[in-house]
Amino acid sequence: MFFKTDQLQHLLDNLQAKGYTCIGPQVRHETIIYDEMTSVEQLPQGINDLQQPGSYSLNATNGSKYFDWANGPQAIKPLLFLPKEKLWSSAQDADGKISFSAVKHEAKKLAIIGVRACDIAALKIHDSHFLQQSFIDPYYQARRQDLLIIAVNCSRPADTCFCYSTGDGPFVPSLLKQGADIVLTELQDGFLVTAQTEQGENILSELALQESTAEQRAESERIKSNASKQNRQLPKLDIKSRLFEELNNEAWHNIAEKCLSCGNCTSVCPTCFCHSENEVPELDGKSSSHYREWDSCFGQGHSYIHGITIRSDTSQRYRQWLTHKFSSWVDQYGRSGCVGCGRCITWCPVAIDVTESVAQIVEKHHD
Amino acid sequence: MINPATNPYLPHEATILERIQEAPELFTLRLKFTESEIQQSYKFEPGQFNMLYLYGVGEIAISIVSDPEGSTEEGDYSIDHTIRVVGRVTRGMNNLKVGDHIGLRGPYGRGWPMQEARQKDVVLVTGGLGCAPVVSAINYIQQRRDQFGLLNIVQGVKHSDDFIWKQRYDQWRELPDTQVLLAADVGESLWPWHIGPVTVLFDQLKFNPQNVCVMMCGPEGMMKATCDHMLEKQVAPAQMFLSMERNMQCAIGHCGHCQYGDKFVCKDGPVFSYDKISDLFDIKGF
Numbered sequence: 001m002f003f004k005t006d007q008l009q010h011l012l013d014n015l016q017a018k019g020y021t022c023i024g025p026q027v028r029h030e031t032i033i034y035d036e037m038t039s040v041e042q043l044p045q046g047i048n049d050l051q052q053p054g055s056y057s058l059n060a061t062n063g064s065k066y067f068d069w070a071n072g073p074q075a076i077k078p079l080l081f082l083p084k085e086k087l088w089s090s091a092q093d094a095d096g097k098i099s100f101s102a103v104k105h106e107a108k109k110l111a112i113i114g115v116r117a118c119d120i121a122a123l124k125i126h127d128s129h130f131l132q133q134s135f136i137d138p139y140y141q142a143r144r145q146d147l148l149i150i151a152v153n154c155s156r157p158a159d160t161c162f163c164y165s166t167g168d169g170p171f172v173p174s175l176l177k178q179g180a181d182i183v184l185t186e187l188q189d190g191f192l193v194t195a196q197t198e199q200g201e202n203i204l205s206e207l208a209l210q211e212s213t214a215e216q217r218a219e220s221e222r223i224k225s226n227a228s229k230q231n232r233q234l235p236k237l238d239i240k241s242r243l244f245e246e247l248n249n250e251a252w253h254n255i256a257e258k259c260l261s262c263g264n265c266t267s268v269c270p271t272c273f274c275h276s277e278n279e280v281p282e283l284d285g286k287s288s289s290h291y292r293e294w295d296s297c298f299g300q301g302h303s304y305i306h307g308i309t310i311r312s313d314t315s316q317r318y319r320q321w322l323t324h325k326f327s328s329w330v331d332q333y334g335r336s337g338c339v340g341c342g343r344c345i346t347w348c349p350v351a352i353d354v355t356e357s358v359a360q361i362v363e364k365h366h367d
Numbered sequence: 368m369i370n371p372a373t374n375p376y377l378p379h380e381a382t383i384l385e386r387i388q389e390a391p392e393l394f395t396l397r398l399k400f401t402e403s404e405i406q407q408s409y410k411f412e413p414g415q416f417n418m419l420y421l422y423g424v425g426e427i428a429i430s431i432v433s434d435p436e437g438s439t440e441e442g443d444y445s446i447d448h449t450i451r452v453v454g455r456v457t458r459g460m461n462n463l464k465v466g467d468h469i470g471l472r473g474p475y476g477r478g479w480p481m482q483e484a485r486q487k488d489v490v491l492v493t494g495g496l497g498c499a500p501v502v503s504a505i506n507y508i509q510q511r512r513d514q515f516g517l518l519n520i521v522q523g524v525k526h527s528d529d530f531i532w533k534q535r536y537d538q539w540r541e542l543p544d545t546q547v548l549l550a551a552d553v554g555e556s557l558w559p560w561h562i563g564p565v566t567v568l569f570d571q572l573k574f575n576p577q578n579v580c581v582m583m584c585g586p587e588g589m590m591k592a593t594c595d596h597m598l599e600k601q602v603a604p605a606q607m608f609l610s611m612e613r614n615m616q617c618a619i620g621h622c623g624h625c626q627y628g629d630k631f632v633c634k635d636g637p638v639f640s641y642d643k644i645s646d647l648f649d650i651k652g653f
Contacts, residue, residue, distance in 0.1 A: 088376060092422050096467055138375075302624060304614055310614075312416065328628050
């Protein structure tokens with residue numbers, strides 16, 4: 001089906017009428033971030049981005065498209081798995097008795113607009129990690145269960161994107177119930193649209209939809225084909241096995257000489273889930289709060305146990321990150337932890353390219 | 368709202384029934400949940416651990432040393448933890464007294480293979496100070512001595528002054544078909560046992576390599592040396608069990624700190640058979 005560009009505001013209005021808080025991409029701090037929105041005017045219309053290893057900038061174009069840019073530093077990870085959140089609090093009475101109370105989660109139905117294929121793939125990985133293992137994470141679950149996702153297929157990948165090579169993009173898979181409720185493809189004068197869930201169908205039923213034309217479908221195919229031509233790709237080798245065969249490869253040290261161990265890559269990675277738990281007592285001593293906060297395997301404290309730091313140097317930390325992401329992850333979650341979004345490349349302050357790192361390690365030949 | 372009853376992050380209050388000073392920096396807390404319903408439904412296996420919470424300071428992972436079937440005829444039991452003072456939380460816990468309260472959630476992880484070890488010879492190797500995880504296995508066997516074969520208790524310490532629980536080892540030595548072997552890397556003049564690494568004791572072990580269960584806990588170098596020796600003796604890697612330690616914050620496989628190859632130590636361990644971890648075990652940095 002197809003709807004004209006002017007229907008986009010109706011879509012937002014309908015979602016709000018149904019009690020959803022709409023979240024969408026907006027230009028802020030010279031990047032595109034996802035935050036609450038009520039009007040299509042807040043979308044990054046006529047904006048595109050220039051991304052390269054270690055660099056990111058936005059440019060104004062004369063275009064009229066709203067979504068003609070590649071992902072910024074964050075999209076939906078911080079909305080479901082908060083960078084910092086209170087898990088519970090405790091209080092101690094005069095007799096020393098301790099009581100515990102879990103944080104009450106305010107029920108807020110979120111509708112996120114403009115989610116890209118890579119982030120839908122990442123969402124499914126987080127669903128698997130937080131909801132489908134031995135323990136269910138109630139904080140993630142509370143946000144996840146009311147979530148509505150309106151995905152947008154990518155039209156203009158960045159230089160750092162490689163989702164085509166991981167199989168996660170540039171278009172959202174056309175199968176049903178794969179994470180998105182509605183999938184949009186932005187054309188010159190409107191959007192091709194499909195619903196992938198019942199909720200998605202309900203919402204679309206209230207818009208003025210038209211049958212799509214063969215010409216529109218051909219335009220979408222052209223967009224897909226162009227967006228699949230990406231500058232970067234992962235080596236077509238058995239990365240999972242090769243990384244663990246190359247644990248002593250000197251390339252780990254060469255990469256580590258450049259790496260600042262800053263953890264930017266893990267912050268922007270849509271699948272990294274490490275977090276620390278921290279206690280913040282109130283000054284009066286009567287109560288205390290227990291928080292969790294994103295943590296990074298690049299930090300000194302991540303591997304600390306009673307006086308020993310298991311990964312004291314950067315090469316060990318980079319190896320930990322890469323072997324987990326591309327190898328152990330497959331055993332744990334049934335697929336690689338990399339969705340090809342390229343954020344770790346763009347946002348690395350020293351321009352380390354993860355596709356190059358993997359290639360250097362797995363392609364190295366020994367005679 | 369998140370239901371507190373199904374929130375795996377939420378501790379429950381427990382009371383300190385008894386505090387035992389084991390050594391200058393080592394103490395045991397015997398705990399019981401304040402709510403009897405929680406206490407009654409609480410079941411664990413030797414080698415599993417709990418998250419203990421010190422009010423206003425934070426949580427730590429500590430192995431359970433008491434017997435899973437209770438210490439009295441009525442099956443009443445306390446949940447005991449032997450704790451070494453190493454960081455902020457344990458230093459604070461060291462100051463707690465009988466009747467004080469702490470937070471407790473658990474049990475977590477996979478413990479020792481006590482069922483699998485039945486009718487087999489058992490070798491328990493520990494290194495370092497008061498290695499609590501292995502003590503839980505020794506206590507378990509002591510209570511059910513006739514269900515196991517020959518018992519070898521091997522303990523290595525860095526310095527003879529580090530040796531604690533002499534009485535307890537003397538008591539274990541009196542158990543039927545049991546030998547206790549001790550070694551110190553550095554021994555003072557009155558140290559009556561071996562001097563050297565724990566491996567110097569291995570030739571004295573008595574067990575049937577085809578029917579043995581080896582359980583170990585301590586520095587990874589010591590555990591590696593033990594595994595190598597056992598492999599030489601033709602013991603199957605699946606019959607060697609190691610209690611692993613990694614940074615743990617959530618204990619439920621979510622926080623990522625204890626990730627070890629394709630495992631999370633908190634839920635896939637802390638006790639692993641050697642065949643499950645031998646790929647990575649000797650490699651620094653994992």
